[in-house]
Amino acid sequence: MRAIVVSDGTTTVRSPEDRESLAAVRDTPGLSWVDATGADPDALGELVDVFDIHPLSAEDVRSDLRAKVETFESYTFALLSEPGFGPDAGALVEQIEARTVGLFVGEDWLVTYAVEPIGAVDQVWSAAADSPGQFTDRGPDFTAYRVARRLMEEYYQVIDDVEDNIEAIEDAVVEDPSPETLATINEVRADLLALRKLLWPARDAVAALAWDEGTYVREANRKYFRSTYDQLVELVELIETYRELASGSRDIYLNALSTSTNEVMKRLTVVATIILPLTFVAGIYGMNFEGSPYNMPELGWTYAYPAVMLGMLGVTAVMLAYFRQEGWL
Secondary structure, three states: OEEEEEEOOEEEEEOOOOHHHHHHHHHOOOEEEEEEEOOOHHHHHHHHHHOOOOHHHHHHHHOOOOOEEEEOOOOEEEEEEEEEEOOOOOOOOOOEEEEEEEEEEOOOEEEEEEOOOOHHHHHHHHHHHHOHHHHHHHOHHHHHHHHHHHHHHHHHHHHHHHHHHHHHHHHHHHHOOOHHHHHHHHHHHHHHHHHHHHHHHHHHHHHHHHHOOOOOOOHHHHHHHHHHHHHHHHHHHHHHHHHHHHHHHHHHHHHHHHHHHHHHHHHHHHHHHHHHHHHHHHHHHHOOOOOOOOOOHHHHOOOHHHHHHHHHHHHHHHHHHHHHHOOOO
């Protein structure tokens, strides 16, 4: 657990280790930001008690629920997620994962809590520690905006990676369609679906911070959340566009597969059609009954066998020429 306290123009970075030190941070005049990471129930309990955070709000962070915003008597609670790729770099299916972070915005304090470390929070924390003036002048709600903004930028990076996968798929579908290509298409579609499930509720949550007057967001800072909302709208549109591209690549693959199958069936049909009359001829000459006046006269002919074989070759040549003329070969 760590804290930034700005009081009387002085910025201090602290590491509260118990309830008393955490309460001292809360009671110091000025602005304070407390960031907590981990699943320690004791530390979480102290955070909940000192800042009068509803236990269900803290439990929502631990439960990895969808993004949302709720306003309580002494604070506004925003639940957002940071996207990332799972540890299995060899597969795309379900590798998009989300790390949830809770932002508790009070009148003169901000609490951020997450079970796992959040890169966006760390970056904003470093910026606030280096430039405390922004944190002091614009309030804790502006710092919450900066965290939300950085989270949305993480989505852009993930979507860029998905876009690269889609471009590779489009090339593979045209040049060398294979079952692995279809599997990759389905995996990318699963990634896009996972991102869509994260972005849609996040858009609604940021909209509440941008326009809902009942939150602990100052009117002067709402415009910043509206900017983040515009980013989310753009991200959702990108997701829908890429889903259409992935679906189009899948359709192209299936069409290519169907065309390839038709070509194979066409060749097999040509072979079967050529063999059919040859089998008929062989069947006729196989009925060589002995001792009957109705036997075929060619049975006693010296050159009967080579004549029949040449006849079969002639039939094959004529049929091949006809199939080529019709464009079947």
